[in-house]
Amino acid sequence: MTSESxxxxxxxxxxxxxxKWFGTFHVLRGLSVTIYQGEVVVVxxxxxxxxxxxxxxxxxxxxxxxxxxxxxxxALTHDVRNIDAVRRxxxxxxxxxxxxPHLTVIQNITLAPRRARKWSRERAEATAVELLERVHxxxxxxxxxxxxxxxxQQRVAIAxxxxxxxxxxxxxxPTSALDPEMIKEVLDVMRELAxxxxxxxxxxxxxxxxxxxxxxxMMFDEGTIIESGTPAQIFDNPQNDRTxxxxxxxx
Amino acid sequence: xxxxxxxxxxxxxxxIVGWLKANLLSSPVNVALTVVVGTLTAxxxxxxxxxxxxxxxxxxxxxxxxxxxxxxxxEELWRIGAVVVGATALMGVSWAVWGGVMRTFARIxxxxxxxxxxxxxxxxxxxxxxxxxxLGSAASVALGFAVGRAASLGPKWVIRAWALAFFxxxxxxxxxxxxxxxxxLRMLFGAGATLTVVLAGAGWVGRFPxxxxxxxxxxxxxxxxxxxxxxxWGLGQTDLAPRVNTSxxxxxxxxxxxxxxxxxxxxxxxxxxxxxxxxxxxxxKGLSVAFIELVRGVPLVTLLFMTVVIVPLFLPQGTSxxxxxxxxFAITLFSSAYMAENIRGGLAAVPLGQIEGAKxxxxxxxxxxxxxxxxxxxxxxxxxxxxxxxxxxxDTSLVVIVGLLDILGIGKSLFLGNVRWFGAQAEVYLFVxxxxxxxxxxxxxxxxxxxxxxGVGSR
Numbered sequence: 001m002t003s004e005s006x007x008x009x010x011x012x013x014x015x016x017x018x019x020k021w022f023g024t025f026h027v028l029r030g031l032s033v034t035i036y037q038g039e040v041v042v043v044x045x046x047x048x049x050x051x052x053x054x055x056x057x058x059x060x061x062x063x064x065x066x067x068x069x070x071x072x073x074x075a076l077t078h079d080v081r082n083i084d085a086v087r088r089x090x091x092x093x094x095x096x097x098x099x100x101p102h103l104t105v106i107q108n109i110t111l112a113p114r115r116a117r118k119w120s121r122e123r124a125e126a127t128a129v130e131l132l133e134r135v136h137x138x139x140x141x142x143x144x145x146x147x148x149x150x151x152x153q154q155r156v157a158i159a160x161x162x163x164x165x166x167x168x169x170x171x172x173x174p175t176s177a178l179d180p181e182m183i184k185e186v187l188d189v190m191r192e193l194a195x196x197x198x199x200x201x202x203x204x205x206x207x208x209x210x211x212x213x214x215x216x217x218m219m220f221d222e223g224t225i226i227e228s229g230t231p232a233q234i235f236d237n238p239q240n241d242r243t244x245x246x247x248x249x250x251x
Numbered sequence: 252x253x254x255x256x257x258x259x260x261x262x263x264x265x266x267i268v269g270w271l272k273a274n275l276l277s278s279p280v281n282v283a284l285t286v287v288v289g290t291l292t293a294x295x296x297x298x299x300x301x302x303x304x305x306x307x308x309x310x311x312x313x314x315x316x317x318x319x320x321x322x323x324x325x326e327e328l329w330r331i332g333a334v335v336v337g338a339t340a341l342m343g344v345s346w347a348v349w350g351g352v353m354r355t356f357a358r359i360x361x362x363x364x365x366x367x368x369x370x371x372x373x374x375x376x377x378x379x380x381x382x383x384x385x386l387g388s389a390a391s392v393a394l395g396f397a398v399g400r401a402a403s404l405g406p407k408w409v410i411r412a413w414a415l416a417f418f419x420x421x422x423x424x425x426x427x428x429x430x431x432x433x434x435x436l437r438m439l440f441g442a443g444a445t446l447t448v449v450l451a452g453a454g455w456v457g458r459f460p461x462x463x464x465x466x467x468x469x470x471x472x473x474x475x476x477x478x479x480x481x482x483x484w485g486l487g488q489t490d491l492a493p494r495v496n497t498s499x500x501x502x503x504x505x506x507x508x509x510x511x512x513x514x515x516x517x518x519x520x521x522x523x524x525x526x527x528x529x530x531x532x533x534x535x536k537g538l539s540v541a542f543i544e545l546v547r548g549v550p551l552v553t554l555l556f557m558t559v560v561i562v563p564l565f566l567p568q569g570t571s572x573x574x575x576x577x578x579x580f581a582i583t584l585f586s587s588a589y590m591a592e593n594i595r596g597g598l599a600a601v602p603l604g605q606i607e608g609a610k611x612x613x614x615x616x617x618x619x620x621x622x623x624x625x626x627x628x629x630x631x632x633x634x635x636x637x638x639x640x641x642x643x644x645x646d647t648s649l650v651v652i653v654g655l656l657d658i659l660g661i662g663k664s665l666f667l668g669n670v671r672w673f674g675a676q677a678e679v680y681l682f683v684x685x686x687x688x689x690x691x692x693x694x695x696x697x698x699x700x701x702x703x704x705x706g707v708g709s710r
Contacts, residue, residue, distance in 0.1 A: 088613030098608030
């Protein structure tokens with residue numbers, strides 16, 4: 001996306017001077033970034049640079065201690081109602097899937113719509129079946145998570161997040177725990193999701209995916225964004241020495 | 252074609268000979284051990300057989316009713332029969348709905364009922380009416396099964412039916428009189444007020460819509476009203492089921508009442524205490540820790556004595572608080588503290604990722620606990636919970652020391668109160684032990700089966 005078109009797009013997530021400490025460790029050091037509706041942002045950088053913490057502050061799994069985060073117009077404060085409202089509109093996919101092992105695939109997907117959105121069972125199940133078809137595993141509806149492969153589990157996790165009809169999807173290293181042959185099936189689903197116009201923030205080191213799908217890439221280091229730009233700018237003409245070094249190490 | 256001919260393995264490595272060789276006679280030390288243990292077993296078996304031949308079962312034969320229901324009035328025994336038949340019918344329904352361990356239990360209960368009904372032995376008072384009750388319990392299993400199959404009931408309804416049966420059964424065993432009108436009205440307002448507070452609290456914490464909470468309240472009050480009016484006014488005016496003072500309860504009936512009420516009450520209290528102990532609110536946490544550690548630090552016997560002496564001090568003058576109720580109170584307190592610690596272990600075993608996963612979906616704290624954390628936590632500690640239930644069941648025999656006659660107490664009172672039976676202590680104790688063993692083994696078996704059936708997808 002070019003910068004002039006960003007003027008008339010809707011803001012989805014706005015972060016202003018966000019700071020966070022774990023104890024005395026200063027993990028986020030004054031992040032300011034705006035993400036627009038429909039944008040696909042890939043976040044990368046060395047481990048410990050605060051990328052996961054950053055996306056976890058967006059749905060308040062981590063609280064920030066200074067600065068301001070506004071998601072879909074709702075400011076994240078300590079008000080529980082605000083937090084729950086934001087979480088219902090922000091889907092999240094974890095590195096370790098975090099499926100509920102005591103529920104079947106379809107129960108995993110229908111639980112939150114039924115309990116948090118008060119949908120009827122019929123409506124929730126109809127949506128779940130559609131979503132399972134969308135992630136190409138409709139036949140697994142009645143399996144338990146332990147009975148299916150890692151790639152299938154991660155696709156269930158994506159369907160589970162989508163069932164709440166979120167406006168934003170956060171992906172926290174979604175393919176890092178997967179065997180190579182399963183990475184593709186998950187990335188394919190994410191690619192389809194990006195094409196559908198979903199606002200996405202993806203923490204990943206899958207640079208092929210980034211090059212193909214991302215509108216914007218952000219390089220994290222020591223709790224700040226040290227460089228951001230389109231994939232073309234980042235891959236072909238990185239400005240920061242640390243970005244150059246990091247890319248040379250992982251490509 | 253000349254192949255190697257098939258040769259049977261040497262006869263010393265298979266069959267009985269092989270088994271003996273591998274397990275009993277594999278080395279000189281093992282041979283010696285086999286001989287010694289075999290001799291001791293044989294001596295014990297001969298002694299046991301000799302004792303069995305001369306054993307005097309007359310205390311049990313002549314006092315079976317005491318062992319089963321204590322001093323419960325004979326003319327009111329139909330109420331116990333009705334409760335048993337109701338329970339066996341529900342077992343039949345549960346068999347139809349769940350199968351599994353319920354099928355095994357329902358079949359064993361039906362077979363036992365049939366065998367007892369047709370047995371040639373005739374203990375004292377074991378007349379045709381009693382035989383018909385046993386036959387009825389066997390038949391009701393079959394009837395329940397047929398109804399369950401025909402109605403294709405969902406598990407939810409069966410659980411509700413068991414819950415209703417618990418309260419109706421207790422009410423029927425206890426009975427009603429005119430005086431219970433006043434106490435029932437007090438109970439009505441007490442139960443209604445508690446219900447209102449609990450439901451409103453749950454609705455607020457769980458952020459359920461007002462309409463839903465109001466519907467719950469309407470249902471709750473309706474049930475309270477109907478139950479109270481039927482019990483106090485309808486039954487209290489008739490002599491259909493007059494109050495049977497708990498001092499007349501005894502034997503297996505008392506053991507069961509103490510154990511079942513203790514289990515049903517201590518489980519939810521244990522869950523709440525475990526949650527309280529892990530709460531971030533310091534007062535709630537402090538109170539839970541204090542309660543758990545205080546109760547766990549005291550023997551059950553002491554608690555039983557304390558509730559007998561101390562609880563009346565907190566009650567208004569002139570109120571008599573039933574001895575059996577006090578015993579139930581002590582057992583419940585004691586068991587809930589241990590239950591809380593078991594469940595706390597399960598709660599700690601649920602990975603943080605599960606809670607994050609639930610929160611990220613927009614589930615509130617209460618819903619996350621109810622739908623994600625508790626089911627996994629409880630599953631993880633089923634063996635410990637059932638172990639606690641088994642201890643509780645056996646510990647009910649301690650009520651002997653506050654003057655209640657459970658099945659063990661009845662046995663003791665028999666040979667202490669009758670010179671003729673003083674020599675039959677071993678028989679009485681063996682009988683009581685066998686009864687305890689049957690039920691505790693059934694609980695352990697059920698626990699194992701439930702664990703197996705829930706094992707799907709647990710990893």
